[in-house]
Amino acid sequence: MDARDLKVFEAVARHAGMNRAALELNTVQSNVTTRIRLLESELGTTLFERHTKGMKLTPAGARLLPHAFEVRTALENARRAVMDDGTPRGPLNIGSRKSTAALHLTGMVASFIEAAPQVDISVRIETSSVLLDMVLERKLEGAFVAGPVEHPDLVGDVIFDEELVVLTGPDVADLAHIDPARAKMIVLGKGSFYHQHLESILTQHGIKGLRLLELGTLEVIVGCVSAGLGVTLLPKGVIGPLQREGKVRAHNVAGPDCRVQTLFVRRRDGFMSSALSAFLDSSRRYAASATIN
Amino acid sequence: MDARDLKVFEAVARHAGMNRAALELNTVQSNVTTRIRLLESELGTTLFERHTKGMKLTPAGARLLPHAFEVRTALENARRAVMDDGTPRGPLNIGSRKSTAALHLTGMVASFIEAAPQVDISVRIETSSVLLDMVLERKLEGAFVAGPVEHPDLVGDVIFDEELVVLTGPDVADLAHIDPARAKMIVLGKGSFYHQHLESILTQHGIKGLRLLELGTLEVIVGCVSAGLGVTLLPKGVIGPLQREGKVRAHNVAGPDCRVQTLFVRRRDGFMSSALSAFLDSSRRYAASATIN
DNA sequence: CGCGTCTATCTGAATTCAAGATAGGAATTG
């Protein structure tokens, strides 16, 4: 059994047919047939049921398929390991949920590209669940998502562990003074982590029925809160100067909703390139310096 | 880059020489040379420094080596996955530390061989640290060790989580009545988990300086304790009948030493054969039924 | 310098692999 055999096997399984597989493999059908038959005879099992309309995996073939995949990625990782001489270089594809991007991404990327100028970094903004899927499918090398994450194939590092505060206009002395009829919940995204937690926190304070106001950037949100249009929820660490300038007022929160953990997740068996490793280091350093609380 | 190339590479790296590698690979040196040179030209890097006394890995080669290993085990796992049709069969090599073996192994193995008669099980008895190394080196498919275990390449399942009690002769009403000059600490193995914890517990009760008595089997230990020769430490679950018969007296323990967790650890990337899976199931069932507390 | 040990290269034979041609089986269709 060889890696090339498994590539052929994988193509046949994926296309459920030797002709189609041959097309993908840039060869002819007879060679595919021969290779599959040799593989079957070597393993002593049939891997496909032959039908008039193509091939279908037998149970043994179905058991083999994920391992064929694993061998392929192991080979890919081997190649990358040889190429990677320790200096961060080449492409780095990561993801982030929107709020982390708005709060920290600029700072993290800025400090990273200074430390690793030869890396071409690309950041995809999606919701946490979409990001997790993309990481699992190896479309991203890692992503910032809201914690906690429990998955056997993923490993996550806590990058940010931040205390949350409710932000209101400067003249709102207490959350109880919020007028449910006028004030709005101002968030980056409907249904986001911050939206859900803000709603839950306000409910705990007996404030219900606030309308939603969805705004695209942090600056606009803070501006609207400062103007008394509503309330928002943010990590304490990022609103220091605003509060000192008296533009907004921060209200501490108690209970299970009072903190947010941001993890950087990646596949456990994914290749840790120098670029990725440098990015993680850089992010951790940034987080240590940027979040005072 | 192919799996066969990596096998050659691995052999050369291991033997630090092409002649020796050729010997292992059942071929001639010229073929090994050709293959390595082709691999190097494909990767665009030299993998070995040529010396007059053999070959030495370059940094790039050193980076490749562990991945070559990974590709090989991925292929092995693939082969095993095809062979394994779901009915537990074939060899199963596991390990256990002594105390778990003495307390539970008979029961677990008995219930397992009934459920999976076609499996040839072999159990190696070693200390926890030796077992961990053997599992990491893939010499064992898994092992019972004392928890907790933290290692990125290992995954552990808690099989037993037992409350510990100190066992004395039936006429010792209180641990304080133990005579440090006469009573001994009776344990399965010097320096074992149970030995250390027993010592720590006795110290907490102000009892120090007990001599050690190391005995090979649980029955003998219980017999000696019953005869008033000393004290031992055991999970509460296994001494029920003995206590009811009045042969020994159990003394509850408080504090951090009062419980013992036994994990079954295995390599995260190891192949989970049907035999191993069945053994884990069987062990969990056994543990659920055998440990009442 | 001769010897032993190592890698590099060359060469012809053996093996394997690629591509095309062909056959056969099973649905589909007119």
Place this chain on the structure above:
DNA sequence: CAATTCCTATCTTGAATTCAGATAGACGCG
């Protein structure tokens, strides 16, 4: 029911690769 179509299996031939052996060259050692 025959023609058609889409599929896999097999055979053949030439190309490519791999193998084993022979030989050359580099280096250290006594």
